[in-house]
Amino acid sequence: MTSEITLFVNPTAGRGRGAHAAQPAASALRAAGFSVRTILGEDAADALTRARAAVRGGTGALVAVGGDGMASLALQAVAGTRTPLGLVAVGTGNDFARTLGLPVRDPAAAGRIVADALKGDRLRDIDLGLVNGTWFGTVLASGFDSRVNDRGNRMNWPVGRFRYDLAMLAELASLKPIPYRLTLDDGEVREIEATLVAVGNGSSYGGGMRICADADPTDGLFDVTVVGDCSRSTLLTVFPRVYKGTHLSHPKVTVHRAAKVELAADGITGYADGEPLGALPLTARCVRGAVRVAGL
Known part of the structure; x- marks a missing residue:
């Protein structure tokens, strides 16, 4: 796995928590030895285009920072590939994080869990639903x-x-x-x-x-x-x-x-x-x- 990780951030998630959550998540990844680049996007379509480009470019993982909307966008970029998805859940609902048993509104803890999993190659494959090309x-x-x-x-x-x-x-x-x-x-x-x-x-x-x-x-x-x-x-x-x-x-x-x-x-x-x-x-x-x- 390449040591470069892509942080996929929704700065407006959770009434602004997304922007604040990116820093502790990135710090946890860097402390584990990964280099981190961040992508935002001007809107959802642009963000998804950038995320897909990062996956095609061989990023070591795509780590979504935001709520369920951001997790959904990230799924469209990584589903069907072998690029791991990490999740730092700081939105309003955060149901995908709950499905995965991950921390909610604790970006430092979530960042550490993602970093440890990537570093130790502790990854798991899960199912997704597919409707008319949308995961x-x-x-x-x-x-x-x-x-x-x-x-x-x-x-x-x-x-x-x-x-x-x-x-x-x-x-x-x-x-x-x-x-x-x-x-x-x-x-x-x-x-x-x-x-x-x-x-x-x-x-x-x-x-x-x-x-x-x-x-x-x-x-x-x-x-x-x-x-x-x-x-x-x-x-x-x-x-x-x-x-x-x-x-x-x-x-x-x-x-x-x-x-x-x-x-x-x-x-x-x-x-x-x-x-x-x-x-x-x-x-x-x-x-x-x-x-x-x-x-x-």
Whole structure:
């Protein structure tokens, strides 16, 4: 492995934590004997172009500093290559770091873990989801949760997470079941009415909501969590349990496992790693060992 490491930084992540996090992460890598170059990018597209160029140029690793959005960009650059991915999670959600068991909002500790893993060649291959050429590491969301995202993204006020809290209240007021067509591993088409369907390579989304609590990113399968036709009161009962993963035992919740998932529903946008993928229908495939990660 070359001793040059590329730090892939989102300076605005976590309301500015990304810019401050780059320095201790870089210091930990340099202390381990690596040389570090930093790439920023003028916008997401430019940042991804620069990251892909670094991977093609033979960088020893790409270390993403930011939140799940930055991790998602980094995945597009390294997936399908043998270039290791490191993660210094300092964003708002940080669900990919949680999937990997890495520190959250502790850039010095995360930098040391990445440095030690790279220096000791302690790398592991994990699965990723793939939808229309876009890779994801955590959860593909569709339904009530993605409608909350849609509404929140249209709102200019308030800022931060409160925007999505208000969006959730608005969506609860208009809650109604969604007719889905769900196909698992090219099996029969299942016509169901559900509140949401979440396809998990990792266990959580939304900053620690363990919607696919038992998902294992090394087993070659998605966990597909289906929350059935719920009333508002039932959903308000089920949703707080998502943070501990205990919602999976609720009678309105079922879990399937599959390597390929086809989702169809009218008027629903799919989101993966918090980023919009586009309107359903969408087909997600679990690709075994798609990315090499440096971590625990």
